[in-house]
Amino acid sequence: MFAELADVKKDDVVFDNCCGTGGFLIAAMKKMIKDAKGDNTGIKKIKASQLVGIEPRSDMFALACANMILRDDAKANLYWESCFDLVNTIMKNHVCTVGFLNPPYSQKGEGLHELDFIENCMSCLQKDNICIAIVPISCATMPNIQKHNLLTKHTLEAVMSLPVELFYPVAAVPCIMVFRAKVPHNPRKPSWFGYWRNDGFVKTKDEGRVDRFQRWETIKQRWLDNYFAKREIEDECLLQCVTSDDEWVAEAYMKTDYSKITEDDFFSSLKEYTVFKIKNLDFGVTS
Helix, strand or coil: HHHHHHCCCCCCCCCEEECCCCHHHHHHHHHHHHHHHCCCHHHHHHHHHHEEECCCCCHHHHHHHHHHHHCCCCCCCCEEECCCCCCHHHHHHCEEEEEECCCCCCCCCCCHHHHHHHHHHHEEEEEEEEEEEEEHHHHHHCCCHHHHHHHHEEEEEEECCCCCCCCCCCCCCEEEEEEEEECCCCCCCCEEEEECCCCCCEEEEECEEEECCHHHHHHHHHHHHHHHCCCCCCCCCCEEEECCCCCCHHHHCCCCCHHHCCCHHHHHHHHHHHHHHHCCCCCCCCC
C-alpha cells in the first residue's frame, strides 16, 4: 500500500529509517523491479544502491539482512545504528527520493516521539519528495511541539484514519501520514483526509485479521483512486486546511449522520476512546 501511495518507480531511492525486518524496502523493491520491465542492469542497480535502511536493534537488523539476502543480496545499504546519528551519512552517500517508516511507538525520552522519527526521515530526503509513515492516531489529534516543527519545514499532504484493530492484538489505533519533504506547509492549501476504517478484513480467533471475503483489493483500489484524485466523498474523504494546532484526522471535519449510528458503532468508539485514555494515562482524576 505504501509503495502504491508513493507511486514508487524504478529510478527511486527508497529510504526507511526504522526498517525493522525490511518489509517496506522489500515491497518497494518488488514494485521497482516490476517497473524495470526485465532490464537486468536496472534491476541489479535497484538491489545494489536504491534501497536504504537503518535499524538499531541487532536482532531486527539481522533479520532485515537475511530477508534481503534471500532476495539476491540487496542488503548493501542497511545500517546498524540509530537513525539520528546518520543524517549526514545518508545525505552524503544516497540521493533518497521516497521515505517510508513505521517508527517505534511510545518511546520514552526527549527526541524519541513518533513525529521526531518522521522529521528524521524527511531530513534525509530530497526536496519535494514524499514521506509516508504509519503512527498512532494520537500523533494527529494531540497538540504537541513536533507538529509545529514539522509544518515549519514540510507539507502535510494527507492523513488516513486506519482500522482500530489493524495491529490486533496490540491496542494501538493507527493512521497514515503523508508529507512532502522540505516544502513548508501552506495553511491555505488544503490537506486530504481519508476515513479508511473498514478495509474488509475480519477478526478470527486463530488467524487474527484476515481477508476472509476477498474484499481488500477492491477497497484498496477505491482508496487509492480517491487519494490520487483528492476526491471529497461524504463519510469517506475530504479536503481541509489545517495548521499545527488542528486535529489531523478526517473524523474532526466529517459531518455525522446520526441516523446511521448503531450500537456496535457506539461500543467501537467507546473502546477506541478507552484505549486512547489508557495510553495517555489521562482519567481526569485530580488529587
